[in-house]
Amino acid sequence: xxxxxxxxxxxxxxxxxxxxxxxxxxxxxxxxxxxxxxxxxxxxxxxxxxxxxxxxxxxxxxxxxxxxxxxxxxxxxxxxxxxxxxxxxxxxxxxxxxxxxxxxxxxxxxxxxxxxxxxxxxxxxxxxxxxxxxxxxxxxxxxxxxxxxxxxxxxxxxxxxxxxxxxxxxxxxxxxxxxxxxxxxxxxxxxxxx
Amino acid sequence: xxxxxxxxxxxxxxxxxxxxxxxxxxxxxxxxxxxxxxxxxxxxxxxxxxxxxxxxxxxxxxxxxxxxxxxxxxxxxxxxxxxxxxxxxxxxxxxxxxxxxxxxxxxxxxxxxxxxxxxxxxxxxxxxxxxxxxxxxxxxxxxxxxxxxxxxxxxxxxxxxxxxxxxxxxxxxxxxxxxxxxxxxxxxxxxxxx
Amino acid sequence: xxxxxxxxxxxxxxxxxxxxxxxxxxxxxxxxxxxxxxxxxxxxxxxxxxxxxxxxxxxxxxxxxxxxxxxxxxxxxxxxxxxxxxxxxxxxxxxxxxxxxxxxxxxxxxxxxxxxxxxxxxxxxxxxxxxxxxxxxxxxxxxxxxxxxxxxxxxxxxxxxxxxxxxxxxxxxxxxxxxxxxxxxxxxxxxxxx
Amino acid sequence: xxxxxxxxxxxxxxxxxxxxxxxxxxxxxxxxxxxxxxxxxxxxxxxxxxxxxxxxxxxxxxxxxxxxxxxxxxxxxxxxxxxxxxxxxxxxxxxxxxxxxxxxxxxxxxxxxxxxxxxxxxxxxxxxxxxxxxxxxxxxxxxxxxxxxxxxxxxxxxxxxxxxxxxxxxxxxxxxxxxxxxxxxxxxxxxxxx
Numbered sequence: 001x002x003x004x005x006x007x008x009x010x011x012x013x014x015x016x017x018x019x020x021x022x023x024x025x026x027x028x029x030x031x032x033x034x035x036x037x038x039x040x041x042x043x044x045x046x047x048x049x050x051x052x053x054x055x056x057x058x059x060x061x062x063x064x065x066x067x068x069x070x071x072x073x074x075x076x077x078x079x080x081x082x083x084x085x086x087x088x089x090x091x092x093x094x095x096x097x098x099x100x101x102x103x104x105x106x107x108x109x110x111x112x113x114x115x116x117x118x119x120x121x122x123x124x125x126x127x128x129x130x131x132x133x134x135x136x137x138x139x140x141x142x143x144x145x146x147x148x149x150x151x152x153x154x155x156x157x158x159x160x161x162x163x164x165x166x167x168x169x170x171x172x173x174x175x176x177x178x179x180x181x182x183x184x185x186x187x188x189x190x191x192x193x194x
Numbered sequence: 195x196x197x198x199x200x201x202x203x204x205x206x207x208x209x210x211x212x213x214x215x216x217x218x219x220x221x222x223x224x225x226x227x228x229x230x231x232x233x234x235x236x237x238x239x240x241x242x243x244x245x246x247x248x249x250x251x252x253x254x255x256x257x258x259x260x261x262x263x264x265x266x267x268x269x270x271x272x273x274x275x276x277x278x279x280x281x282x283x284x285x286x287x288x289x290x291x292x293x294x295x296x297x298x299x300x301x302x303x304x305x306x307x308x309x310x311x312x313x314x315x316x317x318x319x320x321x322x323x324x325x326x327x328x329x330x331x332x333x334x335x336x337x338x339x340x341x342x343x344x345x346x347x348x349x350x351x352x353x354x355x356x357x358x359x360x361x362x363x364x365x366x367x368x369x370x371x372x373x374x375x376x377x378x379x380x381x382x383x384x385x386x387x388x
Numbered sequence: 389x390x391x392x393x394x395x396x397x398x399x400x401x402x403x404x405x406x407x408x409x410x411x412x413x414x415x416x417x418x419x420x421x422x423x424x425x426x427x428x429x430x431x432x433x434x435x436x437x438x439x440x441x442x443x444x445x446x447x448x449x450x451x452x453x454x455x456x457x458x459x460x461x462x463x464x465x466x467x468x469x470x471x472x473x474x475x476x477x478x479x480x481x482x483x484x485x486x487x488x489x490x491x492x493x494x495x496x497x498x499x500x501x502x503x504x505x506x507x508x509x510x511x512x513x514x515x516x517x518x519x520x521x522x523x524x525x526x527x528x529x530x531x532x533x534x535x536x537x538x539x540x541x542x543x544x545x546x547x548x549x550x551x552x553x554x555x556x557x558x559x560x561x562x563x564x565x566x567x568x569x570x571x572x573x574x575x576x577x578x579x580x581x582x
Numbered sequence: 583x584x585x586x587x588x589x590x591x592x593x594x595x596x597x598x599x600x601x602x603x604x605x606x607x608x609x610x611x612x613x614x615x616x617x618x619x620x621x622x623x624x625x626x627x628x629x630x631x632x633x634x635x636x637x638x639x640x641x642x643x644x645x646x647x648x649x650x651x652x653x654x655x656x657x658x659x660x661x662x663x664x665x666x667x668x669x670x671x672x673x674x675x676x677x678x679x680x681x682x683x684x685x686x687x688x689x690x691x692x693x694x695x696x697x698x699x700x701x702x703x704x705x706x707x708x709x710x711x712x713x714x715x716x717x718x719x720x721x722x723x724x725x726x727x728x729x730x731x732x733x734x735x736x737x738x739x740x741x742x743x744x745x746x747x748x749x750x751x752x753x754x755x756x757x758x759x760x761x762x763x764x765x766x767x768x769x770x771x772x773x774x775x776x
Binding site: 013038050165167169194 | 584586587591597626629632752773
C-alpha cells in the first residue's frame with residue numbers, strides 16, 4: 001500500500017496547478033455537470049458525481065436511468081486514463097457538436113480527448129506507456145513491472161484511477177470552500193433509502 | 195406469446211379503475227418521484243422513471259448515483275409483486291416515517307407494503323399464490339404450471355412484471371394528455387449520449 | 389391498458405415463427421450469452437439476462453461490472469427497436485469481428501444490425517415509421533398518434549419494449565421446457581441478498 | 583491533494599499486517615466472491631470486483647443483474663466505513679445465516695459488521711468519530727474540520743473510500759503474484775464491448 005501511495009504522491013506533485021485552477025473554475029460555474037468514464041474510471045466518475053449532488057449541484061451520470069439529454073452550455077467531466085476510450089471519446093465528440101464544455105481528467109498528455117477538451121488535468125501516471133505505446137500500462141503496474149531509472153520495481157495498483165479519485169476529492173474540498181457549503185445542507189442531501 | 199397476452203388482458207380487465215385514478219392523480223401532482231423495485235420489478239421501475247424524466251418530471255431511481263435524499267412531500271413509486279420484498283418494504287417504511295406518499299403497484303391484494311401505501315394498484319396476477327402461500331408463484335408461471343378451472347395449463351412468463359410495465363406505460367400515455375406535453379419537448383429530453 | 393394489449397397481440401400474431409425457432413435454437417445452444425440494449429430496451433435486455441441466469445445459463449449484461457471480454461463463439465442478444473442505436477450497433481460490429489453470434493430482437497425490418505445478425509426476430513411495431521423515416525416512432529405511440537387505415541387513434545405506450553419483454557419471457561418458458569429445468573434449481577439461483 | 587495523500591499514508595502505516603494476511607488468505611482461497619458496499623464505498627467494491635474478474639476469479643457484485651444466490655461456502659467482501667450501513671449489514675447477516683465467509687474492510691474498530699466478520703481490515707480513518715459518535719465523519723473530513731492534537735486542520739476528501747480503494751488495489755497486486763497470473767490472460771479478460 002505504501003509503495004502505491006508514494007507513487008500517487010509523485011503524481012500529485014507533478015500536477016500543473018494552472019490545470020487544476022481551470023478545472024475548478026469550470027466546475028464551479030457549471031450549471032449542469034455530466035460525468036462519464038469507462039470501466040474503473042467510471043466508478044471514479046460516479047464517486048465524483050455523487051459528491052457534486054451532495055454539494056447541491058446538478059449532476060448526472062451518463063448512462064443512468066434519469067439522465068436527460070446533454071444540451072448546449074452543459075459540462076461533461078470525462079475520466080479516461082488513455083484519453084481514447086471509444087465510448088467516452090464519442091461522448092466528447094457529441095459534447096463538442098452540441099456546444100458543451102469538456103473537462104478531461106486523464107493519464108496521457110496527448111490524446112483525441114485532450115484535443116477536444118476545454119480543460120485538461122493531466123495526472124502523470126503514464127510516462128513509460130508513452131514510450132512503449134502500450135494500451136495496457138495499468139497491467140504492468142498491477143504486476144509491479146513499472147520501472148524507471150530513479151525508482152526500483154514497485155508493485156502498484158492502477159495508478160490512474162486512484163490518483164483521479166484523490167484528485168476529484170480534492171476538487172470537492174475546494175468546492176465546499178468556494179461555495180461555502182453548509183455541512184447541514186450536505187447531510188440533508190445524503191441518500192436515506194439504502 | 196399469445197397465451198401470455200391473453201393472461202395479461204385478463205389482468206388488465208380486472209384492474210380497479212378507482213385505483214388507477216388514485217395513482218394517476220398522485221403521480222400528476224407529485225413534485226419529486228422516486229421509483230423502486232427489486233430484481234425484474236426494478237427494471238420496470240426504471241423504465242417508468244425514465245419516461246417520467248422524458249415528460250419533464252423530476253424522477254429518481256432509488257440506489258442510482260445522483261439520487262438525493264427522500265424528503266417530506268416526495269412520492270415513492272414502488273413495484274413489488276409480493277408486496278413484501280425486504281429492501282422495498284424498508285424504503286416504504288422510511289417513506290412513511292419521513293412523511294412521503296407511497297404509490298404501490300403490486301400483484302398481491304394484502305401485504306405489508308399495501309398497509310403503508312396511500313395508493314395501491316392491484317394487478318391480479320396472483321390468485322393461486324394467495325391460497326398456496328407460495329412466494330414463488332412466478333416460477334410456476336414460468337414453468338406453465340399455472341392452472342385454474344376456467345383455463346388450461348399455460349406456459350407463462352412472469353405475469354406481474356409484464357403487466358406492471360404495460361400498466362406503467364398506460365399511465366405515461368395518460369400523463370402526456372393531462373400535462374399536455376409537447377412531442378418536441380419530449381424528444382428534446384431523450385438521452386443523446388449513448 | 390387494453391388498447392396497448394390489443395396492439396401487442398397484433399404484433400405477436402405477426403411474428404414469423406421461423407424467426408422464433410432460429411432464436412430459440414441459438415439461445416439453447418449458446419454457451420455464454422451477452423445481453424445488450426440502450427435506454428428502455430436495455431432494461432428488457434437485463435430482465436432477459438436475469439432469467440437466463442435463473443435457468444442456470446451463463447449470461448452477462450454488457451457494461452456491468454464483472455462482465456468479461458466477449459470471445460469467439462459467444463452469443464450477443466441485442467434489443468433495438470430501430471436496429472441502428474449507435475452503442476448497440478458498435479457492439480454488434482465488434483461481435484462480428486470477433487466471430488460471435490448476433491441474435492437481434494428489433495422493431496424494424498431492415499437495419500444495420502439486421503444486416504449483421506445471424507438471427508433476427510422482427511416484432512412489427514413500426515409500419516408507419518418505415519414510411520416516415522422517423523426515428524421517434526415511439527413518441528407518436530406515446531402520444532397516441534399512431535394511426536392506420538384499419539385502426540383508429542390509440543394511446544399507446546412504447547410498443548417495442550413491451551412486446552420485446554413478452555417475447556423474451558415466452559422464450560424463457562420454452563427454454564425451461566427444452567432444458568427440462570427443475571423449479572427447485574431455479575429457486576436455488578434467485579438472488580437472496582436484496 | 584498532497585494533504586489527503588499524507589493522511590492516507592498514515593492510514594496505510596497503521597494497518598495491522600495480520601489483518602491484511604487474513605484478508606489475502608481468504609480471498610486467495612475463495613471460490614466465489616460477492617462484493618458489496620453502499621454509496622461511494624459501493625464504487626470501491628465494484629472496482630475491486632472488476633479486478634478479481636480480470637484475474638480470472640469468480641466475482642459478483644451484489645445487486646447487479648446476473649448475480650446468483652449466495653450459497654454456503656461463498657465469500658462476501660463488504661466495504662463499510664461505519665460498519666453499520668443497513669443494507670450492507672443485512673447482507674452480512676444473511677451471509678452468516680447461510681454459512682458464508684465475511685471479509686470486512688471498514689473504517690471503524692468496533693461495529694455490528696465487525697462482530698459478524700471472519701476477517702476484518704481496519705483502516706484507521708475514524709479516530710475522532712469514535713469519540714463524537716458522529717455518523718458523518720466524512721463530512722467533517724470534506725470540509726476540512728478534521729483536527730487532532732498532532733495535526734493541523736486539513737481539507738480532506740473522504741478518507742475511507744480512498745484508502746479502501748488503494749488497499750484493495752494492493753491486494754490485487756498481491757493476488758497477481760500469489761496466483762502467478764499471466765498478463766496476457768488478464769488482458770484477454772478485459773471488457774471489449776464499451
